Amino acid sequence: MVATPAPPVEVPVNESPAAPTAPTLPPTGAATTWVNIFGDTGWCGSPVMASLARLMTDLGGDVFLAGDLAYPNGTLEEFRRCFDPELGRFRSRFWAAPGNHDYQTAGAAGYFTYFGERAGPDRSGYYAIGSSTWQVLMLNSNVANGRNSVQIEWVRQQLRSSTARCTLAVMHHPFDSSGPNGPNPQQRDLWDVMYSLGVDVVVTGHDHLYERHAPQDANQRPDPVRGIRLFIAGTGGAPPYGRARAAGNSEVLITGHGLLRLKLEPALYEWEFRNVNGAVLDRGLNICH
Structure with missing residues (x-):
């Protein structure tokens, strides 16, 4: 069975209100920390969630979720039946961002009810996690x-x-992708702001694959000095996608399930992509801007 890629759902701003002064959540802790990131999970009947649960138990660290977290419609019942049995035990480690399948339920009500404060202090779907050396949006x-x-x-x-x-x-839709859902020009304005104000890394889901892109600007041109490095980690259990096109800045593409690990250090980041058996299939490091 192959999942059909769903287009982004455009939700009017007045359905997800938030003031620019929305509160910042407590610091993540130590100056150096490993975090785990994946999206496109909560697929009922998939054995991948159990494998990810074992991996997260072994690895430790906070878990950032990149959307589409209960298929197919993000209902509260689907969260309880398809996400919670294997992954619910890690709720105290989760910080979530919503995906388009989560919005198949009006206002992403199932998503916000299930995650509560782990989806932010209100129902806007966006929030900040601060520390002394890294800011996470x-x-x-x-x-x-x-x-x-x-x-x-x-x-x-x-x-x-x-x-x-x-x-x-961390968000759901990638600016570009070699999978069936790239590129996404509707993200250009957001990327222009993030690029001009020095964001280092963006991690998304949506395409069910792992892909690492070289740092790029808001016009998808290579920029090794000030560019944003994009990772796609839609690898949490939904049926995987293959390559549909060649994204211009793609460096590595892996079809299969697993999670991205980022080591957030005071002036740099390290990455590794681990499959569900724990094997490291991609790794590297970069200095922050």
């Missing part, structure tokens, strides 16, 4: 993200006021 790529949108203004304020050297953003 959990973003909502399902809502309007035009240049003057509420979320983009909030992102501007967060980035301008941050004292952290390094910034990671």
Whole structure:
């Protein structure tokens, strides 16, 4: 059985209100920390969630979820039946961003009810996690993200006021992809703001594969000095996709399930992609801007 890629669901801003002064959540802790990231999970009947649960037990660290977390429609019943049995035990380690399948239920009500404060302090779907050396923005790529949108203004304020050297953003839809859902020009305004204000790394899901891109600017041109490095980690259990096209900045593409690990250090980040058996299939490091 192969899942049909779903297009982004555009949700009016007034369905997910949030002021630009939305609160920042407590610091993640130590100056150096490993975090785990994946999306496109909660697929009933898939053995992948049990494998990911074993892997997360062994690895430790917070878990950032990149959307589409209960298939097919993000109902509360699907979260309880398809996500919770294997992954619910890690809820205290989760920070979630919503995907388009989560919005198949009006207002992503199942998603927000299930995750509660682990989906942010309100139901906007975006929020910040701060620490002394890294700022983490959990973003909502399902809502309007035009240049003057509420979320983009909030992102501007967060980035301008941050004292952290390094910034990671997690959301569902990738700006570009070699899978069937790339490129996504509707993300350009958001990427322009993130690029101009120094975001280092963006991690997404949506395409059910792992892909690492070289740092790029908001016009998808290579920029090894100030560019944003994009990772796609839609590898959490939904049926995998293969390569559909060749994204211009793609460096590595892996078809299969697993999770991305990022080591957030004071002035750099390391990455590794582990499959469900724990084998490291991709790794590297980069200095922050």
